[in-house]
Amino acid sequence: MKDINLAERAVTMNDIKIAAKGVQVYYADTHAIKDVNVEIEDKTVTAFIGPSGCGKSTFLRTLNRMNDTIDICRVEGDIRIDGEDIYDPKVDPVQLRAKVGMVFQKPNPFPKSIYDNVAYGPKIHGLARNKADLDEIVEKALRRGAIWDEVKDRLHAPGTGLSGGQQQRLCIARAVATEPEVLLMDEPCSALDPIATAQVEELIDELRQSYSVVIVTHSMQQAARVSQKTAFFHLGNLVEFGETDKIFTNPEDPRTESYISGRIG
């Protein structure tokens, strides 16, 4: 019985995309992340859940070194993407962030046209050889972001003029346009209404075909809907990590059980 189960697991198992070992994060004297070990698979949606201030967003930001922009933040431990240590002094964080895209909590389109918002990354990284190339990349990204039909007639209108849900899908399209391998999403639906949330969730599920997606969310229902793997953080510790179904139906740790049944958090 046990053996059969294992065999099934092996079939659905994808390659390990990100491997974190013994990660510690400090903000000045505050120990924000305590000895986190986690392995994130390719072509999978991994959800980070946990109460506010538990360190899930902080940990997410260590994965593309966005924490470098905070002066007082210090990261220790070993994080490897495709076996390569991303905190190695030889690694350029700018290159890394091109490979590990990020979508933020609040939609943050640039004060530029819709087209220029999406073309921003490809232009910077020299992905397009000419205008036609760029047009194609932009269209592809907007289609992937499930927003092409809504904006195709007004590509040169300002991106800030869209509704909140459209802005967030534009930001996802913008992140996708640089062809990252991993997509980090920091509570991407927290500023959106239920309909926009549903659209973004549907989109996340589609993105799983091509990327490894890591999503931080406050909504346990959302984690259950979109993710295959779930990690529960509490007070800077990674309490439990495993199949989403298992975490929500049969958690091992009493803290996880308390959180998902609404007793802590």
Add this chain to the structure above:
Amino acid sequence: MLPLTIPFLATIGLATLGYFLGRSRAISVAGRDMRVLNALPHQHGLNTCFSTLLPPLAVMLVWALAARIASRKGVMLAPENPTLVYIILIGLAVAGLGLSMMKISRDFRARNASERWIMGLLIFASTVAILTTVGIVLSMVSETLNFFGQYDWKAFFFGTTWSPSFSGRGGDSQLGIIPLLWGTLYISFIALAFAVPVGLFAAIYLSEYASPRLRSIAKPMIEILAGIPTIVYGLFALLTVGPLLRDVFAEPLGLGDSASSVMTAGLVMGVMLIPFVSSLSDDIINAVPQAMRDGSLGLGATQSETIRQVIVPAALPGIVGAVLLAASRAIGETMIVVLGAGAAARLSLNPFEAMTTVTAKIVSQLTGDTDFGSPETLVAFALGLTLFAITLGLNVLALYIVRKYREQYE
């Protein structure tokens, strides 16, 4: 003018007294339970205070204005008996005090009344500011019209020679504004060409790259520049920059041997403008949301790419505003020009030659023995009005640009 000091002080005294009287009366009317009052005792006090203060003040102001206008027309509006005026004014104050004291009762809505008085005070303050502006413009316009009555306006606006004569005989003065405007614009252009890049880059460094500690030291240091009186900049131009530019550039290049030059005044003025540009731009760049930076950095942009393509465009309306404000300052600047640029009105492209500006010539036309009837003196008003029109136009342009960008981007 009527000596209004005594009634003025008396009114203020009565108003202060009124505040305390009104408050204590309100407290006594309320009895033991404060809640039966419709308004707080403090508001009753304020109502009494303003009712005492404002009517006599308004009468005094109208009176003073009327007397001033009348005296211009040659009529003396002074009453034979100043005591009568005292009695009227102080009587008004006492009447206001008495009436408002009588009104105090449990049901009197002193809250609304005192709010209305305060609104009146605020309207009065803003009216003073607006009327002063209007008054300045009107007086300039009337003197300018006076000037154009004596001197042909075409010769003023299109004349390319500036050579006023002070012999007292009009007619052989040539008062063309073009050489002065040319000097003003040339010097301002050099000043801005120096101050805008330096100030903007300093602002970008301070807000995006510098550590908080460095920033907390460097920002006040730059702002000290703004506190230096312009006459000190003028001395610096006259004694240091001028001779230096002459010895290092002008003479070896064969461009002239004058220490006072457009370049001297322009560079020193540029130094003066740096804090305006950098301080305002710094505030504006800091106001760009962190989400914009995160978004760009998260896409794998470098810091300078982020600044060039996201932050500066987002901050552009504000930066344009800062630059145009600096331009207004440059055009209106006088002291640096008087000491650094020389006094010769000249139309030339050579930046190492002495030139002069509109403001410097206004000073020289109005200093010394002046006869306020001659065109040589009155031309100062026409120059001033022209300058005012230019800076006003610049400000309107700044507003227009800022609005246009806002509509496009937000």
